[in-house]
Amino acid sequence: MKASYGQKLFLCFLVIFVLFTVGVAWFEQVRERENKTKALEERLDAYAVMVHTALRRPGADVPRALDSLLVLFPREIRLTLIDSTGAVWFDNEIRETASLENHATRPEITGARAKGEASDVRVSASNDRKYLYHARFVAGCYVRVALPYDIHVRHFLQPDNLFLYYIVTLFVVVILLANYISRRFGRSIRQLRDFTNAVDRGGEMPFTVSVSRDELGEIVTKIAENYRRIKESEQEIALEREKLLQHVHGLEEGVCFFSADGSVEFYNGLFIQYLNTITDEANGDPLMLFSDKAFAQVSSFLDSRVGRDAYFETRVNKQGKNFAVRVNVFDDKSFEIIINDITNQEKTRLLKQEMTGNITHELRTPVTAIRGCLETVLSRALDPEKERHFIRSAYNQVLALSELIQDMSLITKMEDAPQSFQLEPVNISALLTDLRNDLELLLQEKRIQMDWNMPDDLRVKGNRNLIYSIFRNLTDNAIRYAGNDVSVHVSIYREDKRFYYFSYADTGVGIPDEHHLNRLFERFYRINEGRTRDTGGSGLGLSIVKNAVAFHKGTIIVKNRAGGGLEFLFGLPKDL
Numbered sequence: 001m002k003a004s005y006g007q008k009l010f011l012c013f014l015v016i017f018v019l020f021t022v023g024v025a026w027f028e029q030v031r032e033r034e035n036k037t038k039a040l041e042e043r044l045d046a047y048a049v050m051v052h053t054a055l056r057r058p059g060a061d062v063p064r065a066l067d068s069l070l071v072l073f074p075r076e077i078r079l080t081l082i083d084s085t086g087a088v089w090f091d092n093e094i095r096e097t098a099s100l101e102n103h104a105t106r107p108e109i110t111g112a113r114a115k116g117e118a119s120d121v122r123v124s125a126s127n128d129r130k131y132l133y134h135a136r137f138v139a140g141c142y143v144r145v146a147l148p149y150d151i152h153v154r155h156f157l158q159p160d161n162l163f164l165y166y167i168v169t170l171f172v173v174v175i176l177l178a179n180y181i182s183r184r185f186g187r188s189i190r191q192l193r194d195f196t197n198a199v200d201r202g203g204e205m206p207f208t209v210s211v212s213r214d215e216l217g218e219i220v221t222k223i224a225e226n227y228r229r230i231k232e233s234e235q236e237i238a239l240e241r242e243k244l245l246q247h248v249h250g251l252e253e254g255v256c257f258f259s260a261d262g263s264v265e266f267y268n269g270l271f272i273q274y275l276n277t278i279t280d281e282a283n284g285d286p287l288m289l290f291s292d293k294a295f296a297q298v299s300s301f302l303d304s305r306v307g308r309d310a311y312f313e314t315r316v317n318k319q320g321k322n323f324a325v326r327v328n329v330f331d332d333k334s335f336e337i338i339i340n341d342i343t344n345q346e347k348t349r350l351l352k353q354e355m356t357g358n359i360t361h362e363l364r365t366p367v368t369a370i371r372g373c374l375e376t377v378l379s380r381a382l383d384p385e386k387e388r389h390f391i392r393s394a395y396n397q398v399l400a401l402s403e404l405i406q407d408m409s410l411i412t413k414m415e416d417a418p419q420s421f422q423l424e425p426v427n428i429s430a431l432l433t434d435l436r437n438d439l440e441l442l443l444q445e446k447r448i449q450m451d452w453n454m455p456d457d458l459r460v461k462g463n464r465n466l467i468y469s470i471f472r473n474l475t476d477n478a479i480r481y482a483g484n485d486v487s488v489h490v491s492i493y494r495e496d497k498r499f500y501y502f503s504y505a506d507t508g509v510g511i512p513d514e515h516h517l518n519r520l521f522e523r524f525y526r527i528n529e530g531r532t533r534d535t536g537g538s539g540l541g542l543s544i545v546k547n548a549v550a551f552h553k554g555t556i557i558v559k560n561r562a563g564g565g566l567e568f569l570f571g572l573p574k575d576l
Contacts, residue, residue: 009186013178021171028163040147041119044134047073048117048143051081052136055143066090074147078131082109082142094126101125108135109142121149253340256286260333262302269496269571270555274339276569277557278318282503284494289337294318298327298337315342319559320517343518366397373397411523411540414466414547421463421551425575429456431464432490435471442479450475452490459575460500466548467572473541474504474568482508482565498573499554505567510560517558521546545570 050072054065070079070092081090086104088097103109111118112135119134124146131146245266248255254271258264264286276282279292289295294316301312312327324342329335373394377387414421432452436443443450460467471490478488486508494501511517511527519525524539549556549570556570 007182007186010179010182013182014175017171017174017178021167025164025167028167032163037119040132041134044119044132044145044147045117045136047077047079047145048134048136051079051143051145052138052141055141056139066092076148078146078148080142080144080146082135082144084140084142091126103142106133106135108133108144111135112137112142253338255336255338256289257336258334262287262290265334269499271337271339272494273555273557273569273571274323274341277321277559278316278323278339280562282493282567282569284501295325298325301327302329302335318514319557320514320519369397370394410469411544411547414551418551421466423462424464425459426462426464426467428452428458428460428467429454431468432471435468435475438472439475439479446479446483447485448479448482448488449486450488450490454490454492458492458500460552460572461575462552462572466551470545470548470570471504473545476541478506478508478566482506486565493569495574499571500574501569501571503567503569505561506565507561507563508565510565514560517560520558521556 051066051069054069057065066079070077073079079090079092080088080103082088082103086102086106086109088094088100088103091097091100094100107120107122108118111120116138117134117136119132121130121132123130130149132149133144133146135142135144248266249268251268251270254268254274256264256267256271267286271286272284275286275289278294279288281288290299297314298312301309310329314325316323316325321341322343324338324340326338326340327335328338373390376382377390382390429452432450436450475488478486482488486506488504488506490505491503492500493503511520513527516527521542523543545568546556549572552572554571554573556568558566558568561567
């Protein structure tokens with residue numbers, strides 16, 4: 001069974017007091033034993049001093065003096081006289097001193113030589129009895145007095161247990177008091193635990209919590225009230241945060257919020273799209289902004305910003321687009337970076353100006369060709385073969401005109417009647433397989449290798465015909481302009497809760513002059529005049545791609561790959 005907080009607290013008290021009591025008792029026992037030993041050593045030292053005094057008397061008869069002293073000493077005292085070399089020349093226990101070995105290395109002798117006097121407890125090598133030895137070195141001679149270390153001496157050195165009984169009694173009293181305190185405190189903690197468990201089970205604040213009438217009970221009451229206020233504040237904050245997130249996701253600007261230490265807190269999808277347009281490699285990490293040279297001024301501002309500078313703005317030109325980059329630093333040193341594609345307004349203006357002219361120009365070319373062919377057939381007498389040639393030319397121009405009208409009708413339908421397109425789950429791998437089979441001859445003619453890297457069961461939510469037109473027009477564009485012996489690769493480079501983000505890249509010639517890139521999706525736009533007509537097509541393929549992606553609530557960008565060729569980056573919604 002799991003121990004309660006009160007039991008754990010009592011166990012802590014118990015361990016602390018046990019260690020304290022044992023420590024105090026041990027220290028007192030050791031100190032008392034040391035004091036008694038010291039007293040015994042002082043007594044032996046007094047005997048040694050008496051012997052030394054007797055031996056130093058002028059004309060003293062040493063044997064008689066020693067005999068008279070030994071009569072005064074306790075019977076168990078052993079007296080030994082040792083010269084400076086360690087030779088024993090008197091021992092009242094051993095008559096044949098010549099047979100004794102040299103005592104210069106005995107512990108008490110070496111200690112007396114160093115400090116004047118020393119003691120030691122050991123077994124005698126002469127008679128195998130254990131003694132408490134005490135030696136004093138005076139006038140080139142060692143006087144050693146020994147007391148047998150028998151039961152009487154050990155009993156004398158045994159500490160008095162009165163203090164031990166006292167400390168044990170005090171320990172028991174303190175432990176009982178600690179048990180009472182821990183149980184009382186544990187009861188209050190248990191009430192606090194019951195309160196928190198009630199919160200977890202109910203999900204809401206239980207306002208009828210029973211608490212004790214003490215300081216901890218007051219704390220529980222305060223916690224309950226503060227909890228209620230916090231829950232109300234959390235609900236309000238969550239609501240406001242949800243509104244803010246919806247607003248940020250709906251912005252036509254890329255926004256990313258950073259903490260004071262530079263870590264990412266939140267960003268919208270458009271920020272990553274713009275960032276991938278500017279940087280050389282597709283990546284889903286906003287922190288790559290700080291390692292790209294295009295944002296060197298932004299990094300420099302954040303690194304060297306003085307206290308009063310809280311706003312910075314610069315422009316970045318990349319991939320034929322012009323971006324405004326703004327930095328706002330807040331009071332807590334956190335900051336936001338906003339990337340805005342400021343070419344959209346200019347693009348809209350140019351489209352309005354050029355739309356009428358482009359449509360007229362694109363229609364005039366096939367109509368003029370058809371008229372010329374038919375006038376030739378009607379006004380001249382031609383042999384059947386030439387007549388058939390002009391009729392076939394007029395037919396081909398009619399087909400081009402029909403394709404142009406069909407593409408314009410599709411774009412208009414996407415813009416004006418998007419509700420007419422039905423949505424369904426679309427398997428991208430199966431769709432790409434169908435596309436490669438449909439264009440197999442054209443791909444083989446240009447020796448183009450087409451592959452993709454994605455799960456076989458990856459599905460998006462959309463209109464299959466429009467999604468097919470996205471990949472079909474991108475592949476047609478690669479067949480016409482990428483060149484021969486190139487590769488086309490389709491992959492998923494990022495995903496979030498709502499979208500898969502596709503990369504459609506080829507290894508062709510790309511577009512060296514990057515200012516054309518931001519206009520590739522314009523209707524009838526040509527990098528050089530006559531390019532579309534020379535290679536076929538209506539000139540609306542990439543415009544259809546952009547409108548089809550926009551129909552699916554995604555965005556698309558195009559940029560030159562670092563290793564050559566073009567890369568299109570776009571998002572399509574998941575089949576949730």
